[in-house]
Amino acid sequence: MTNMQKGLAEFIGTFWLVFGGCGSAVLAAAFPDVGIGLLGVALAFGLTVVTMAYAIGHISGCHLNPAVTVGLWAGGRFDARDMPLYIAAQVAGGIVAAFLLLYVASGNPDYSVAANGLAANGFGEGSPGGYDLISGFTIEILLTAVFLWIIMGSTDGRAPAGFAPLAIGLGLTLIHLISIPVTNTSVNPARSTGPALVVGGIALQQLWLFWVAPLLGGLVGGWLYRTVGADAGAKPDIEGD
Template identity: 45%
Template sequence: METRTVVAEFIGTAMLVLFGVGSLVLAGDYINALGISLAFGFTLIAIAYAFGRVSGCHINPAVTLGVLLAKRIDIRTAVEYWIAQFVGAIVGAAVLFLVAKQVPRLQTAGAFGSNGYGVRSPVGLGAGGAFLAEVLLTFLLVFVFLTVTRSVVLVGVEPVPVGLAYAAANLVGIPLTWASVNPARSFGPAIFAGGDALGQLWLFIVAPLVGGVLAAVVHRFTHLRPEGQVEREQAHPPPEAGPWGRLRGGHRPEAGGPETKGPEAA
C-alpha cells in the first residue's frame, strides 16, 4: 500500500465533507444554492491543488471507479482509495457534527446535509427522478475528470474544469436531491442524520457509481484511440509541411506529384 496516497484520499475526502457539506449545514440559509455549489467547487479545486500530485485527488468513489475502468489504476489501489474515502467522509462528518452542536437551535437530526428524494427532496422529486439525476450529474463530473487528465495525477490547470463541473453539478442537483454526486459525501452525513437519511442512502451510493461507469464507457469511445493506432502513427508520421503548405520535396499535399513552378520558384 502506498501510504501517502491513501492518507491524501482520507484527508481530502474529510475536508470536502467538512467544508462542502459544512457550507450547507452551517451557512445554507445565508448563501443559498449558488453559494453552496461554489463552496463545493472551490473546495475541490483547492484540495486538488494540494493532493492532485499525490493521489490524483479522486476523493469520490465514483471517480475512482471511472479511473479504474479506464485502466489507470489497479483494483487493489481502487479498494484502498474507497476505504480511505469512506473513512475520511465519516471523520469529516463527525468533526462537522461537533461544530454544528455548538450552534444554538441548529437542527441536525434527520437532515445534517444529507441527500434525499420524495418528501426529503426540496422539489419533491421521486426515487426514479432522483436516480436519473444523480447518474447524469455524476456522469458530468467523472467524464470531465477522465477527459482533462491523462494519468493518475491531477496537475496544472486540470483541477479548475473538474471543480467547475462539480460546482455545476451541485447547482443543478441541490434543488433536486441536495446533490450527492459522491457516495462518500452522502455516507458520512447520513450516519449522523439517521432516520430516513439512512433509509434512502442506497440510491446515493448506487446512482453515482452507475454514473461513473457510464462516464468511463463514453470516454472510451470518444477519447481513447483504437489499439495499435498510436504505434502506427509513430511508425508512419505525416510528412512535414514546408512554406505555403508544400510538402518537403516540392509536392503539394493535394496534388500528389511534382508541383508546377510559379513565379515565386524562380
C-alpha cells in the first residue's frame, strides 16, 4: 500500500471512531426516553473499532490512535518513519468528525455546545464524575497500556487468526465502561483533540493530559508486551488483521 492509501485509511477510520463514538454520546445517549446510556456509548466506541479493523486493517493496520501508533513502535511492530503520517491523518480525521458532528447536532434547536458539550474529555470540573487530575492521569495511562497489550497480544502471530478485531473492539468497550465516569474516556489523543477544539474552554485547557497520558500508556504497553510476550513471530504493523 502507498503512503497516501495508508494515510487516507487512517483518516477515514479515525473519523468513523470519533463520529460514531462521540456521536452516540451527543446524539443518542441523551435522547429523551430511549437514550442509549453509558453502556450504549461504550459499545459504540467498540463497534467503530471492530468495523474499521475489518475494513482497513489490511490497508493501514487500523491504528486510529496516536497512542496505538506510538505503542506499536515501542513494541517493535511499526516503523518510526511512518509515525508523522499516521498521527497527522488520525488527528485530522478526529477534527473533521468533531466539526461535522457539531453541524449535525446543531440541527436540533435545543442543542447548545456550551450546555450539552461534544463528548469532550476532562478531569476535575471537566470530569463526568468529578474525578481529579491524578485519577484521570492514572486511569488514562493504565487503560491505554492495557489496550496496547490487547492489541499486540491479539495480533501476535501465535494468537488465533481472525479474532483480533473482536478482542480489540471488546477491549475498548470495557475500557469505556470503566472510565467514562472518570475522564469520559480518551485513551486516544486524536479522539480528544477534535471535540476539545470544537468546545474550547476547559476541554481545550485540559487537552494536554489526553495527549501525555495515552502516549505514555502506549509506550508502556507496547514495550511491556514486546518484553514479556517475546513475540518474535508476530505479524508487523497490524491492529485489525
